Amino acid sequence: MPDSFLFGAILQALINGVISGTILAVPAIGFSAIFAVLNYPNFAIGALASVGAYGGLVANTVFGLPLEVSLLAAFATAAVAGIVVEWVAVRPLNQAGALMMAIASLAAAIVLENVIRFFWGNGLRGYDLPMLRDVQFGAIRVGPQQVKNFGISIAAMVALWAFLALTPLGRAMRAVADNADLARLRGVDPVRIAAVAVALGAGLAGMGGMLIGLDTSIDPLTGPRLVLSIFAAAVLGGLGSIPGAVVGALVIGMAEELTVLLIAPSYRSVVGFVVILAVLTVRPAGLFGARA
């Protein structure tokens, strides 16, 4: 009997991990997409996730929009904030190198975080959602909201895949990520593609911030708390690789849930740090990365 109890607990942790990993993949793709096209780590990604979460909150609780539309609002708010950060704070430094851009993005993150704090305070805010009872399958318990978030995350990834694979703009973005000089020779405008990549990356981060907040509640640090997991997913998958970010996020999601089972829940984020160190020591290019 203890064996089957343990088995059930592990299975439950893995299912939770797949769900949380799929949701985590959304902002992780955003981080990796910006890195792939603009070649610097955007440390505002956590703050942008918070911006999206609050953008969705306004759409949902002030304008009374349904969840799906509010998620689009979260995407749009964070995309606009991401573009502003890029154009005002980061882009003017692109001659000074990736590190300067990364530092500027971190400074911008502090500004964004405090803009949120100025208007909404530090308190917890919740979305206006119907309460739903957990669904039970034998020993396994799943919340319908989680299943819905899982589905939405998958839908967002399919939409992203369709954009990258089927539209001319998406193909141009992949070309720039692959080789910016060759893409420019073929007439791709790098400034426009950079803007699209930032809007897409920041938008996905914002959507991810709201998806994670849907389950519980949000505060200004909702996004920054995710940062370690996002980095870990992106580094594990290979910085700049979008499929890598998805696989990385799934692994991190499961590893975090298993840690909750084995050690203490608050160590979830330390898992991310350990994974980052281990991956960079053993295989810096990550699972799918081409460069390091």
Place this chain on the structure above:
Amino acid sequence: MISYLVFLAVIGGIYALLAQSVTLAWGMAGLVNLGLAGFFGIGAYASAMLVTWGGVPVPVGLVAAVIAGAVAGLVVTGATLRLRDDYLAIVTLGFAEAVRIIASNEIWLTGGTDGISGIPGGFPRDWGLGFHAAWMGTISVLVFCVWFGLRRLSASPWGRALRAIREDQTVAAVAGKPVARMKAEAFAIAAGIAALAGALYGHYGSYIAPELFAPLVTIYVFLAVTTGGNGRPSGAVLGGYLLIAFLEATRFAAGAIPGVTALQAAALREASVGVALILLLHWRPQGILPERNQKAPLV
């Protein structure tokens, strides 16, 4: 008023130490340590735990803090020094977060979120103003020693090789410089200095807790270094004291805005730090005291 100014001089000295740590790693070696707050915290905890619970004298705690910081610096850089520099930025940012989480949760070791209180102050606290003045003297001397040491290091062959690595590590490697080892050495010394600042902070203030080592501290110090000039120890010292003047000025400025709650005022102050850093990076990245030796011309 006097005691307020002495207090500011102590805190300014602690930030001047942190800024010199960043000058060594970033200004001289080109290594961005976004986990500065983590090393600051490690030093504070190492010394506070040893002195408060282990009963060792404060100077021993300070030395232990420097060692703990340097060792942590080596561990963190071990995986990344052969990779592109932005990997180190990611790892250090993660490191600071991990330090904070561990400090918050290992209650048996660190007191958890309650922190450690009653840390011995080195000098008797009932000296009143004398206590603060004694700390101001001690920290000023340490700021001077680190400044002097960094200037010597910077002028030494080691310092020149380090700057060569910063400018072009391939060329430096071709010239026979042990690039990864020198970067690790520079980063470890810098981490040790940051840890020393943390230990001093704990003993002076008598209380530490995980939230004192939030990422914001790192931003503060990058602002200080960018203000003063990131390539020169003198710039870092100047920047550290100017930072405290700036933070105090924003305190009065934010308090003077009508119709703003205390929380909103705090948010405005933090945001102004971020805005100031962005503006400086754009308009005067070399700082008030720019680096003096000439950089290689761009071809």
